[in-house]
Amino acid sequence: MDQVSPATTIDTGQERSAIEAACWGTRGSIASPGPDTVKFGGNTPCLEVRVRDGRRFIFDAGTGIRPLGVNMMEEAGTPDAVVFLTHFHWDHIQGFPFFQPLYHSDASIRIIGPNQAHADIQKLFVTQMASINFPVPFAELSAKKEFSNLDGGAWEEDGFCVRAMRVRHPSFTVGHRIDYDGVSLAYIPDNELAGERYDVEKGWRKRLVDFLGDVDVLIHDAMFTDDEYGSKLDWGHSTFGQTVELAHEAGAKKVLFFHHDPCRSDQELSEIVDFHRVQAAARGYSVEIDAAAERDEIIG
Template sequence: MEIRFGDTLLILDAGTGIRALGAELTEVGDPVRATVLLTHFHWDHVQGLPFFHPMHLASSLLHIVGPADRDEYVEQRLARQMEPIFFPVPFHGVRAECRFTAWREGPLDVDGVAVRVFPVRHPSRTVGYRIETPSASICYVPDNELAGGRYEVPSDWRRRFEAFLAGADVLIHDTMYTADEYERHEGWGHSTTQQALDLAAAAGVKRLVGFHHAPERSDDDLDRLRRTLGPPTGSPDDPTPSDFSFSYAAEGDELHFG
């Protein structure tokens, strides 16, 4: 997923889809300047990076941000998947100029774009991002278990999370499971669509985009699931249906602001 604002390019995570983006960027012919915001280091969020063509061009400048205690730890974790037994080109052999930033706490300034970060409920250290531009606020939380599971978060985590999301123009959130599926996968670090709808209502966002689909889910499955959903209520204390738009993410979707 990518966010473009003027000359600024933000890439959210680096799964296998980043390969096609890399081909598109290099076909234009201009040097690639981009910031890659990683939510965590599970394979489905980093495995495309070795195949991202700008990584192998000396003209590229890539700033890679991820949750870690030290900047060098971000580089070390990414380098592991490019060890010789796994990949023919070692990480230190890429030609792009790469800078690494470990998020620990506080906001980030990425080429003039304000980026806020919030720890979420998922196995291993994982974060969500809020990106603020003059024209839109976008929250990206692809892996997050809203109910159940055991995670080291404060008792007021939910309240603080809703405040982090409050009023966003777009919330892109984990909707991996149906309610029945969640009963079998509690603690795996993912949410249901209905849970995400209720979160979006409570946070007062303007648009929710369901994300991180179960791998076996087809487009027809998502269409059927969309028709079965109940209205979001926000909280048990406020059962009034909320007014915001909802859709499931699809490959090639574009949203434009301002």
């Protein structure tokens, strides 16, 4: 969590927050390294949340989990973690076979993801590492691994609470809300707020707003401009404007645009953030707006 940027640090009213959070990957769909993505990052989704007692929780295993794993291996102690997955699209699991703690025989890695038509999560990763896809087999991962499902409801351990809610995205995809010691953070990387194709129950929008109620930081899918969205309807992602409206409606203190389009340059994204800050101020919204940037401390 180096390269701390005060611009994206939330003031929790405490001297130091009970948790620290940073994104190791912010990009959607496919990794996009290069000179145009230095500021916001080119790695695909991965969020790290650390509790002051040392526990580490990770959300999604996009390519950003690779450098996070390297960082973990350099620390003292065993590189244990609980990894929550929102879904199994490539951009959210591609870093998994490169997560070094999985090759550490003393490490304990728990992997918790949504149920995909009763597909066993471990089998999904065995398939990802089948020889036609990857040179090293799953059997080489010597860490102690446990796999379980979280489709909705809450998972809690020593005060650290993760709630899951189904969102509007192809396959069974969830978003997460984290609450710990008065600090809250929501992570919804892939979610189409508009569109008609999703089989979610009536009242979904209201339930989502309630789920996110008064959250300190909302990290949310914001892949398209209004102009771009016309040709990307039903692709599973939201616009910047839709995301700001959701954050305002839910009473979020801060919203971070996430799942950046692989073609979006740092310059374009900065201009989009500025535009939406002006728009939100004109509407009297109090929500703070920024775009998630790789390695920036979000809560700390």
